[in-house]
Amino acid sequence: xxxxxxxxxxLFGVGLPSGPPxxxxxxxxxxxxxxxxxDADGKASxxxxxxxxxxxxxxxxxxxxxxxxxLAAQVVREVAEENLRNLGEYxxxxxxxxxGAQIVxxxxxxxxxxxxxxPNGARLQMAFTLPFEKPLDLSDAALVYAVFDPSFYIDMRxxxxxxxxxxxxxxxxxxxxxxxxxxxxxNLAAALxxxxxxxxxxxRHFAQFIEVACR
Amino acid sequence: xxxxxxxxxxxxxxxxxxxxxxxxxxxxGAILLPETSGLIDGLREAQLAVHExxxxxxQAVQGDPGAGLWLMAIxxxxxxxxxxxxxxxxxxxxxxxxxxTASLRRGVALSCAAALAQGLTAIAxxxxxxxxxxxxxxxxxxxxxxxxxxxxxxxxxxxxxxxVRAIRSLLSVVRAGGxxxxxxxxxxxxxxxxTEEACETCGHAHGPNRADLERDGGWAAMAGVVTSIGLxxxxxxxxxxxxxxxxxxxxxxxxxALSMAIGTALTVSAMAALTVHARSxxxxxxxxxxxxxxxxxxHLPMLARLPMLIGGVAIAVLGASLTWAAVSTPxxxxx
Numbered sequence: 001x002x003x004x005x006x007x008x009x010x011l012f013g014v015g016l017p018s019g020p021p022x023x024x025x026x027x028x029x030x031x032x033x034x035x036x037x038x039d040a041d042g043k044a045s046x047x048x049x050x051x052x053x054x055x056x057x058x059x060x061x062x063x064x065x066x067x068x069x070x071l072a073a074q075v076v077r078e079v080a081e082e083n084l085r086n087l088g089e090y091x092x093x094x095x096x097x098x099x100g101a102q103i104v105x106x107x108x109x110x111x112x113x114x115x116x117x118x119p120n121g122a123r124l125q126m127a128f129t130l131p132f133e134k135p136l137d138l139s140d141a142a143l144v145y146a147v148f149d150p151s152f153y154i155d156m157r158x159x160x161x162x163x164x165x166x167x168x169x170x171x172x173x174x175x176x177x178x179x180x181x182x183x184x185x186x187n188l189a190a191a192l193x194x195x196x197x198x199x200x201x202x203x204r205h206f207a208q209f210i211e212v213a214c215r
Numbered sequence: 216x217x218x219x220x221x222x223x224x225x226x227x228x229x230x231x232x233x234x235x236x237x238x239x240x241x242x243x244g245a246i247l248l249p250e251t252s253g254l255i256d257g258l259r260e261a262q263l264a265v266h267e268x269x270x271x272x273x274q275a276v277q278g279d280p281g282a283g284l285w286l287m288a289i290x291x292x293x294x295x296x297x298x299x300x301x302x303x304x305x306x307x308x309x310x311x312x313x314x315x316t317a318s319l320r321r322g323v324a325l326s327c328a329a330a331l332a333q334g335l336t337a338i339a340x341x342x343x344x345x346x347x348x349x350x351x352x353x354x355x356x357x358x359x360x361x362x363x364x365x366x367x368x369x370x371x372x373x374x375x376x377x378x379v380r381a382i383r384s385l386l387s388v389v390r391a392g393g394x395x396x397x398x399x400x401x402x403x404x405x406x407x408x409x410t411e412e413a414c415e416t417c418g419h420a421h422g423p424n425r426a427d428l429e430r431d432g433g434w435a436a437m438a439g440v441v442t443s444i445g446l447x448x449x450x451x452x453x454x455x456x457x458x459x460x461x462x463x464x465x466x467x468x469x470x471x472a473l474s475m476a477i478g479t480a481l482t483v484s485a486m487a488a489l490t491v492h493a494r495s496x497x498x499x500x501x502x503x504x505x506x507x508x509x510x511x512x513x514h515l516p517m518l519a520r521l522p523m524l525i526g527g528v529a530i531a532v533l534g535a536s537l538t539w540a541a542v543s544t545p546x547x548x549x550x
Contacts, residue, residue: 064270078353086548
């Protein structure tokens with residue numbers, strides 16, 4: 001009877017001082033892989049995305065089910081579906097412009113989920129496709145897209161520029177522009193704690209903008 | 216007719232009022248401070264580690280039913296420790312007991328009932344959600360949030376109701392001239408054999424008389440306290456119950472949830488006992504001194520009703536702020 005008690009006390013004791021709590025925005029991170037599908041006629045038809053959540057986010061999702069693979073897979077699927085459902089209202093955190101005009105996409109399709117191993121523990125991965133309402137002609141104007149959390153609660157970025165790709169589209173070129181937030185903006189983000197009122201324009205200052213131009 | 220020393224209104228009330236106020240502020244601080252200090256992240260991670268131990272224990276039962284004992288033990292420890300942290304239930308109980316006149320036995324019974332209600336809510340919620348509504352793992356966990364908000368709203372209503380009762384009672388005393396008459400026994404100390412008999416067994420010099428009970432809001436208030444706390448299911452219990460359901464071990468889950476409730480009841484009862492003793496001690500200390508010397512005695516009928524007024528307001532404020540926090544949490548699509 002003493003053992004569980006002691007163990008629980010130790011767990012509480014060890015858990016409390018485990019590193020300073022993260023105060024500043026962002027509070028989670030998602031690693032992105034994106035690919036723009038350009039069809040044979042030179043028109044862009046959809047944007048495929050793979051989101052890999054950080055290990056801590058995943059640990060909270062897997063709370064209690066991590067050791068039961070079948071249950072873990074089921075929970076990951078439920079969470080990904082829920083996320084995608086919620087993200088619909090936020091245009092899937094995806095901004096797409098063609099020659100400056102904002103493009104609206106269809107609802108996300110083809111959701112797949114996985115748990116990928118990392119040195120820090122498992123990471124939840126969800127992949128989906130955003131079909132465009134109608135194929136976009138890239139011959140006249142460049143297409144620019146960015147995937148970011150407007151509030152910067154979550155930091156979302158491609159780890160390396162090559163994680164943003166073109167599928168097809170011979171003669172098209174893809175270039176990633178990394179935003180350089182001003183010192184003021186960086187300080188502002190650092191001053192925002194978890195409970196802070198969200199600033200819906202903050203994330204833009206940290207976003208990666210990917211430009212696709214075809215000649 | 217000798218009223219019990221402890222429950223007799225006396226010059227202690229202004230002091231007591233301060234005590235209750237202080238305790239309430241401390242309790243409120245304990246709840247609200249972590250939200251702003253970021254400590255909540257550390258607590259969350261500690262909880263994650265403990266939850267992992269709990270679920271591992273449930274899974275152990277699948278291979279070896281004998282591991283059920285270990286599950287009960289670790290669940291009990293979880294209940295004891297989890298209840299030792301900040302929580303709205305303890306603030307409500309401490310404020311209610313500190314402001315009122317309830318006996319030790321009544322305070323402990325209240326604590327046990329509230330803890331048990333939390334466990335039963337979790338059991339009912341998980342069984343109904345998974346078996347009858349066939350909800351998924353996450354949706355079931357999410358539905359607990361609704362109960363949480365309902366719980367906070369009930370706390371607010373309870374506080375408002377206690378406040379209104381206290382004001383009414385105060386007004387009736389003022390109207391009856393309680394301010395100037397200075398009669399030390401404003402309550403109707405009729406003998407009510409029901410309550411007197413119940414108190415023979417409670418190991419306390421005297422239990423609450425009818426007037427005390429009514430000033431506390433009586434059984435209705437006790438039911439309100441239990442309901443407002445019990446509506447919020449224990450998150451650890453929900454987790455264990457869900458895992459147990461998934462592994463076809465429903466009874467292990469129910470046993471674990473009940474063990475947690477017993478552990479929680481132990482901790483909360485200890486806190487309730489502390490509150491009642493602190494109140495009694497303060498009363499005894501003040502009984503013979505300040506009241507007579509300061510001439511406060513004539514105001515006693517009014518002063519005796521002040522703690523419940525302050526306690527009621529404090530509970531209402533707590534409930535309202537918790538409800539507001541739960542409802543207005545900035546929603547993030549991925550959290």
